[in-house]
Amino acid sequence: MTPRILSMTDLISLEVGQDFLDRFERICEFLGVEPDLNVTVFECSSLEEFNQMTGMGYHIGAVYVNGVVYTQPFAILKKKECFEDIILHELLHHVLQLNFHLPHWAEEGIILTLLGTKPEEIFGYHRECLLRFSEEVTYEEIPHFVDRYRRSHLEHR
Incomplete structure (x- = not known):
């Protein structure tokens, strides 16, 4: 291939x-x-x-x-x-x-949370990010959390 x-x-x-x-x-x-x-x-x-x-x-x-x-x-x-x-x-x-200008751990944690990943399904860095994120932010708070890191229209790549 x-x-x-x-x-x-x-x-x-x-x-x-x-x-x-x-x-x-x-x-x-x-x-x-x-x-x-x-x-x-x-x-x-x-x-x-x-x-x-x-x-x-x-x-x-x-x-x-x-x-x-x-x-x-x-x-x-x-x-x-x-x-x-x-x-x-x-x-x-x-x-x-x-x-957004998100910290790496938050970006990974958000994605894993949005996809419904459970901590026991993953390990290493991904698991650490998910656990840290879930301790700090609930699912419902995600839109407000990411807004704090939103890029201005001038910054968009």
Whole structure:
């Protein structure tokens, strides 16, 4: 398999569909931001290539960096039954970074909270972020919390 490069719009139409897009749009509305799909998706051809490109272990399914989502092979993520959640997770990194100056722990904690992730389902850095965020902010308080970190219109990337 060779690496595949797609726009997020193409990925949604080819791989996940309207329910995914509806879910993303509802989350953006909750956060008070415009949905932004201006992201490139780079599907690595193998786990080894993913590790070489990102430096991440195999327990991480994808990484968002400057408008690009680098993923493990889609077939592997689908076999693990986490494909849509991982793509949505990385797309939310994009939207949050575009609109807010959040501390890293808060950004990760917000995403995990919005996706309904339980602390016992994850470990390491992600778990620490989720636990810290949930101690400080309730789900209902998320829109008010992120507003404190909102970028001005002049700052938008």
